[in-house]
Amino acid sequence: MTIYTLKNSTDGEVWEATLPQILHEINDDRIGEWEEYDETDWQEGLLHFTTWEIV
Amino acid sequence: MTYIPDHLDFQVAFEPTKMHDKKYVLNNETGEYLGIVGKSFQCASHGDFFRGVMDTATQELGAESLEDAEHTFKTARNGAWAMLDVTLPNIKTTITTDKAQTEIGNRIISLHGIDGSCSNQVFFGAIDFFCTNGMITGDHDKVRKKNTSNFTMDSFIYELNRARTDFFQQAAKMQVWAETSLKFINVKDLLDSIISSKTKAEKMFGLYNTEASVRGHNKFSLYSAFTNYASYADERNGFSLRNTGHDTQAISMWSREQEVSKWVSNDRFRLLEAA
Numbered sequence: 001m002t003i004y005t006l007k008n009s010t011d012g013e014v015w016e017a018t019l020p021q022i023l024h025e026i027n028d029d030r031i032g033e034w035e036e037y038d039e040t041d042w043q044e045g046l047l048h049f050t051t052w053e054i055v
Numbered sequence: 056m057t058y059i060p061d062h063l064d065f066q067v068a069f070e071p072t073k074m075h076d077k078k079y080v081l082n083n084e085t086g087e088y089l090g091i092v093g094k095s096f097q098c099a100s101h102g103d104f105f106r107g108v109m110d111t112a113t114q115e116l117g118a119e120s121l122e123d124a125e126h127t128f129k130t131a132r133n134g135a136w137a138m139l140d141v142t143l144p145n146i147k148t149t150i151t152t153d154k155a156q157t158e159i160g161n162r163i164i165s166l167h168g169i170d171g172s173c174s175n176q177v178f179f180g181a182i183d184f185f186c187t188n189g190m191i192t193g194d195h196d197k198v199r200k201k202n203t204s205n206f207t208m209d210s211f212i213y214e215l216n217r218a219r220t221d222f223f224q225q226a227a228k229m230q231v232w233a234e235t236s237l238k239f240i241n242v243k244d245l246l247d248s249i250i251s252s253k254t255k256a257e258k259m260f261g262l263y264n265t266e267a268s269v270r271g272h273n274k275f276s277l278y279s280a281f282t283n284y285a286s287y288a289d290e291r292n293g294f295s296l297r298n299t300g301h302d303t304q305a306i307s308m309w310s311r312e313q314e315v316s317k318w319v320s321n322d323r324f325r326l327l328e329a330a
């Protein structure tokens with residue numbers, strides 16, 4: 001399984017994560033009208049709804 | 056540039072909570088706390104999102120299509136959730152039943168949340184100018200879509216380009232509904248089979264009869280009863296909303312539109328023409 005290296009743009013924290021972990025980070029704790037991001041559009045979800053950036 | 060109401064055009068701010076992996080979402084203008092999200096959460100402001108939607112729509116559909124457009128903003132959760140409902144009176148057509156005529160116009164609905172309650176979403180639909188009932192077009196399963204906050208994504212532009220064609224295709228389908236008689240259909244039984252709540256089905260039957268008295272006993276009248284339910288919540292249609300005190304009425308009304316989209320996708324409704 002591919003391991004992605006991500007960096008938090010707010011504090012510089014580095015995180016090595018698999019895609020399921022990244023999807024969990026994007027979709028976790030969402031409520032109401034949230035449409036879950038998946039394997040096809042996770043980079044968009046990461047960009048628009050988290051402070052993580054792929055290194 | 057689309058006008059965004061002042062109370063929605065605020066920057067989003069975050070503040071740490073006592074939990075290490077959570078943070079507060081705030082309205083940066085008023086300081087009001089709007090929600091709690093994960094520490095890595097971020098999002099565009101409502102203003103940037105809606106301006107992005109409308110700028111792209113203007114670019115793709117042409118300024119003339121959006122001329123005289125009516126913009127209606129609805130909010131919930133103290134401004135954390137917002138919806139922009141745009142009616143395009145310049146893209147319209149007429150539906151004719153054996154008793155009445157009504158004009159329907161194209162509609163773009165976009166949803167945005169800054170508290171993790173809503174991903175960026177855009178829907179296309181129609182509005183009945185006679186009774187101002189709103190309709191979402193498209194199959195229920197296909198109607199829920201995500202889009203980027205800056206709307207550079209190809210799929211959004213592709214959908215915008217299809218919006219006019221889709222609208223007229225949907226209108227043609229509604230015209231078939233208008234010509235589909237329900238005189239020999241037991242509408243009460245049909246509603247009981249589509250709507251899980253008995254009380255709701257009963258009230259919907261009453262609403263259908265009201266619609267049928269104006270538009271005739273046809274499938275378009277039944278659809279109009281559905282869209283009336285999704286557009287109004289008061290004594291007029293018997294479907295008042297409970298005031299929960301949590302500022303969620305706009306979300307509840309939007310949920311009704313999706314509920315209607317689901318009923319319309321039901322085989323029992325879809326196959327009425329064949330009956």
